[in-house]
Amino acid sequence: MxxxxxxxxxxxxxxxxxLLEADPSExxxxxxxxxxxxxxxxxxxxxxxxxxxMPISPASMEIMNLAVDEKFRGKGIAKKLIAHAKQACADQNMDFLEIGTGNSSLDQLALYQKCGFRMKKVIENYFIVHYPEPIFENGIQCxxxxxxxxKIKKDS
Ligand SMILES: CC(C)(COP(=O)(O)OP(=O)(O)OC[C@H]1O[C@@H](n2cnc3c(N)ncnc32)[C@H](O)[C@@H]1OP(=O)(O)O)[C@@H](O)C(=O)NCCC(=O)NCCS
Incomplete structure (x- = not known):
């Protein structure tokens, strides 16, 4: 396949x-x-x-949304999409690729670190301030x- x-x-x-599976706000x-x-x-x-x-600064792109249909999860599709994002950044001469996720998104935090992302900061209360309904995952409030x-490695 x-x-x-x-x-x-x-x-x-x-x-x-x-898209709504990754972000409940239409x-x-x-x-x-x-x-x-x-x-x-x-x-x-x-x-x-x-x-x-999406570009978020002259040197950085952000993965704003990433979702895989439930039927096709666990087959490496998200990893492939992230690899594609890295290449798109390199092609556009970007220095950094960024992504944001919730404190409760444990599988996603594993996935992103396996793909090479490092944690940089925490925006406290982001999901409480920006989302009308409380979000829970893994028994933890988001x-x-x-x-x-x-950091994006560019071909020299
Ligand atoms: C998060 C998501 C995009 C992962 O997609 P995926 O195609 O299944 O991911 P992959 O198959 O590329 O898996 C990569 C890693 O994710 C984790 N993972 C994938 N499926 C998993 C499962 N069923 N249970 C636990 N971890 C799993 C593993 O750490 C895996 O690494 P490994 O290959 O070394 O085992 C998908 O689960 C999804 O769409 N979830 C809902 C939307 C969402 O949360 N988006 C992110 C918003 S921040």
């Missing part, structure tokens, strides 16, 4: 159901879809995963945002 990563040409057809998603680039992971003609990549960052 070959996973193919494709850049979407227009973001209006981005798979909202899947309003937030619509904001970053305006400026971001959407990548789809296709597996045997199914949309198996999605990622939104309150703080953990910011992770990696």
């Amino acid at each position: 070959e996973i193919v990563i494709k850049k979407m040409l227009g973001n209006s057809a981005a798979p909202m159901d899947l 309003q937030n998603i619509k904001q970053y879809l305006k400026k971001g680039t959407v990548f789809l992971a296709e597996l045997e003609k199914n949309i198996a995963g999605v990622m939104v990549l 309150m703080d945002m953990v910011r992770l960052k990696m």
Whole structure:
């Protein structure tokens, strides 16, 4: 089974159901879809995963959203999407790739560190201030945002 990563040409057809699995705020998603680039992971003609990549400074890109359809999880699709984001950063001469996740997102924190991200800071109460409903995962309330960052190695 070959996973193919494709850049979407227009973001209006981005798979909202899947994007909502990574970010419960449709309003937030619509904001970053305006400026971001959407990548789809296709597996045997199914949309198996999605990622939104957006510049946040002249030297940095951020993965704003990353989600894999439940049916296709555990097959390395998220790792492939992150590898694709690293390459896109290198191609655009960016220095850093960043991502933010919740204190309660334990599997995601494992995944991101396996891919080379390092924890840089914590934005306290981010999810309490920005989301109307309390979020729980792994029996833990999601309150703080953990910011992770990696240096992009460019081909010389
Ligand atoms: C987080 C998510 C994107 C991972 O996607 P995925 O394609 O299943 O991830 P991968 O197969 O590339 O797995 C990479 C790592 O994730 C972890 N992982 C994946 N599936 C897992 C599972 N079923 N249970 C526990 N850990 C798992 C493992 O650490 C794995 O590393 P390994 O290959 O060394 O074992 C997916 O679970 C998802 O869409 N979740 C809901 C949305 C979300 O939380 N997005 C991130 C918002 S911050």
